[in-house]
Amino acid sequence: MEARHLRYAVALAEQEHFGRAAATLGIAQPPLSKQIADLEREVGARLFDRTRQGVFPTAAGEAFLARARRALDEIAAATVDAGRAARGETGRLRLGFIASALLDPLPGVLSRFGRERPDVRMELHEMATSRSSPALIAGELDVALTLGPPRGAGAEHLVSVPVGTDHVIAVVSSAHPYAGQPSISVDQLRQQPLIVSAGEDEPAVVAALHALLGTDSTALGGAAVARDVHTIIGLAASGVGVGLGPSRMRAAPRPGVRFCEVTPRTPLPDLVLSFTARDHTPVLRAFLDTIRKNCPEVGAALNDRIRPRS
Amino acid sequence: MEARHLRYAVALAEQEHFGRAAATLGIAQPPLSKQIADLEREVGARLFDRTRQGVFPTAAGEAFLARARRALDEIAAATVDAGRAARGETGRLRLGFIASALLDPLPGVLSRFGRERPDVRMELHEMATSRSSPALIAGELDVALTLGPPRGAGAEHLVSVPVGTDHVIAVVSSAHPYAGQPSISVDQLRQQPLIVSAGEDEPAVVAALHALLGTDSTALGGAAVARDVHTIIGLAASGVGVGLGPSRMRAAPRPGVRFCEVTPRTPLPDLVLSFTARDHTPVLRAFLDTIRKNCPEVGAALNDRIRPRS
DNA sequence: CGTGGCAATATCTCTGAGGTATCGCCAGCA
DNA sequence: TGCTGGCGATACCTCAGAGATATTGCCACG
Numbered sequence: 213m214e215a216r217h218l219r220y221a222v223a224l225a226e227q228e229h230f231g232r233a234a235a236t237l238g239i240a241q242p243p244l245s246k247q248i249a250d251l252e253r254e255v256g257a258r259l260f261d262r263t264r265q266g267v268f269p270t271a272a273g274e275a276f277l278a279r280a281r282r283a284l285d286e287i288a289a290a291t292v293d294a295g296r297a298a299r300g301e302t303g304r305l306r307l308g309f310i311a312s313a314l315l316d317p318l319p320g321v322l323s324r325f326g327r328e329r330p331d332v333r334m335e336l337h338e339m340a341t342s343r344s345s346p347a348l349i350a351g352e353l354d355v356a357l358t359l360g361p362p363r364g365a366g367a368e369h370l371v372s373v374p375v376g377t378d379h380v381i382a383v384v385s386s387a388h389p390y391a392g393q394p395s396i397s398v399d400q401l402r403q404q405p406l407i408v409s410a411g412e413d414e415p416a417v418v419a420a421l422h423a424l425l426g427t428d429s430t431a432l433g434g435a436a437v438a439r440d441v442h443t444i445i446g447l448a449a450s451g452v453g454v455g456l457g458p459s460r461m462r463a464a465p466r467p468g469v470r471f472c473e474v475t476p477r478t479p480l481p482d483l484v485l486s487f488t489a490r491d492h493t494p495v496l497r498a499f500l501d502t503i504r505k506n507c508p509e510v511g512a513a514l515n516d517r518i519r520p521r522s
Numbered sequence: 523m524e525a526r527h528l529r530y531a532v533a534l535a536e537q538e539h540f541g542r543a544a545a546t547l548g549i550a551q552p553p554l555s556k557q558i559a560d561l562e563r564e565v566g567a568r569l570f571d572r573t574r575q576g577v578f579p580t581a582a583g584e585a586f587l588a589r590a591r592r593a594l595d596e597i598a599a600a601t602v603d604a605g606r607a608a609r610g611e612t613g614r615l616r617l618g619f620i621a622s623a624l625l626d627p628l629p630g631v632l633s634r635f636g637r638e639r640p641d642v643r644m645e646l647h648e649m650a651t652s653r654s655s656p657a658l659i660a661g662e663l664d665v666a667l668t669l670g671p672p673r674g675a676g677a678e679h680l681v682s683v684p685v686g687t688d689h690v691i692a693v694v695s696s697a698h699p700y701a702g703q704p705s706i707s708v709d710q711l712r713q714q715p716l717i718v719s720a721g722e723d724e725p726a727v728v729a730a731l732h733a734l735l736g737t738d739s740t741a742l743g744g745a746a747v748a749r750d751v752h753t754i755i756g757l758a759a760s761g762v763g764v765g766l767g768p769s770r771m772r773a774a775p776r777p778g779v780r781f782c783e784v785t786p787r788t789p790l791p792d793l794v795l796s797f798t799a800r801d802h803t804p805v806l807r808a809f810l811d812t813i814r815k816n817c818p819e820v821g822a823a824l825n826d827r828i829r830p831r832s
Numbered sequence: 833c834g835t836g837g838c839a840a841t842a843t844c845t846c847t848g849a850g851g852t853a854t855c856g857c858c859a860g861c862a
Numbered sequence: 863t864g865c866t867g868g869c870g871a872t873a874c875c876t877c878a879g880a881g882a883t884a885t886t887g888c889c890a891c892g
Binding site: 213214215216218254255256257258259261270271272273274275276278279280282283284286287289290291293294295296297298300302303491493494495 | 523524525526528564565566567568569571580581582583584585586588589590592593594596597599600601603604605606607608610612613801803804805
């Protein structure tokens with residue numbers, strides 16, 4: 213059975229007349245009679261009653277037509293859906309990101325992308341840098357925001373673009389003696405209880421802090437440890453000590469805290485956007501387009517690294 | 523686009539290999555390649571990624587395949603549903619009947635038919651004899667149980683078969699003086715308050731009662747009037763008077779009442795099964811088959827009146 | 833008893849689905 | 863680096879069947 217048979221049966225049921233139905237289908241009457249006859253033979257039941265008053269579906273015909281109409285609707289929808297998926301209007305984007313990316317680049321990009329592609333399902337996975345690359349290579353993510361470029365087995369199959377530099381800044385309670393200073397020196401920091409992020413997931417951050425403070429053990433003596441930047445800011449606000457974190461923290465202003473530069477300026481690994489070099493889904497391409505529009509300088513770097521329509 | 527394209531795309535997605543997919547479809551590989559290429563051109567998007575590892579759907583392909591599978595399921599179901607409808611296994615039966623038919627022939631027939639055709643939807647309409655025939659002719663009913671054969675315009679297009687004779691009996695409270703009698707005479711009835719059914723809908727019953735009681739006015743002096751036999755029996759049970767109704771009342775035994783014959787025996791119009799002479803739905807044919815099996819003598823009359831498979 | 837409208841049948845045509853043979857491409861390999 | 867094998871695409875042919883035209887058969891009309 214072919215879709216043609218369904219279309220012909222539906223047209224015949226609508227027109228209730230072989231000649232008119234054939235005309236609307238753009239064919240002559242005899243082929244329509246033949247196709248309907250073939251259909252009835254294949255189904256094994258008479259589908260239409262041919263009366264003087266017109267052609268009407270039998271009980272079997274009604275049952276058949278209900279299914280036929282749904283099948284034709286599905287076929288029409290198949291083309292539409294495929295087109296929308298090909299243009300990246302529907303689908304999903306699985307994005308891995310480090311927690312601090314939620315502060316600065318993500319809100320703007322996500323809200324813009326959400327407005328441009330309302331029917332794309334976003335799957336956001338907060339994860340450490342070290343877990344993103346394997347997930348990308350395994351096809352479990354479409355794109356990731358990490359600290360520093362991807363490393364490890366298969367990283368050569370990934371493309372990465374820096375989307376922002378970063379360095380260590382301090383966050384203190386407004387009531388803190390350092391709050392009024394434009395910057396805080398290392399010596400001043402050494403005299404304070406410090407609040408830093410837990411180091412297991414992001415060793416590069418810990419290494420930067422060690423470089424800054426001149427310690428060489430993995431533990432930062434006497435420091436409070438938090439799992440994410442919001443907690444660091446919260447602890448600093450409560451006066452527990454001086455928080456240290458990425459400059460991207462400034463994107464989370466909060467009454468009662470002040471952000472201060474730290475001297476010497478200590479770089480943190482770049483925030484990097486990475487994805488597989490090939491097999492880009494239309495949604496991923498649309499997402500990269502959004503980033504291009506949102507951050508022109510990142511867009512330029514993107515254009516250098518991926519060929520259009522690859 | 524034809525169903526063939528959907529089947530080929532689904533097979534290709536399952537086999538992930540043009541050669542194997544073509545083999546399962548019973549065709550050679552080149553035609554499959556061509557049909558898939560035609561499909562992709564018509565849809566306007568690449569549906570499969572041809573890689574060294576195998577052939578896999580793109581995002582557009584996944585969207586297309588989801589619809590394609592549903593369309594193919596609908597097409598398969600269309601044939602199955604049409605077959606079941608043609609055999610009368612599904613569908614509906616619109617049955618008009620007078621209330622008293624619920625006492626005797628209907629319960630047995632309906633329960634048997636419900637067991638034989640569990641997926642047929644029964645639409646039961648209690649209605650007076652006078653309304654059944656127009657409803658049958660207008661195509662609003664498939665079959666009707668009436669008192670006496672159909673009359674009126676178009677009645678010649680109906681077939682009717684008597685399914686039972688009937689006559690007037692009395693129903694009295696067990697405490698009533700007549701309760702012990704095998705039969706009650708007309709003279710005895712005339713001395714009692716009588717309970718009869720309302721006459722507007724079934725004039726033939728009223729006429730029979732007039733014939734029995736020898737009155738010629740349309741009103742039965744001093745009688746209580748009920749709209750259905752259950753009410754007649756209930757009123758009789760409460761001692762209001764002597765109920766008169768069809769002998770089919772005996773099928774509704776109730777503690778506290780007795781049924782008695784009435785002399786002289788007064789016939790009521792036959793209970794008649796009627797339906798249109800042509801355009802029988804498969805469900806109606808199945809229903810008539812059930813009646814044939816349930817009541818052999820009615821079956822014989824049916825066989826006389828309708829030709830098989832008409 | 834024509835007559836007109838409609839679906840079915842007969843017959844032909846030509847499109848296009850499917851077959852065979854072959855090519856082009858690339859990964860794996862010596 | 864050329865060789866080879868596997869796979870999909872291409873080229874070309876064949877014939878089944880979708881569709882066109884002409885005609886028939888069959889009632890409900892006048």
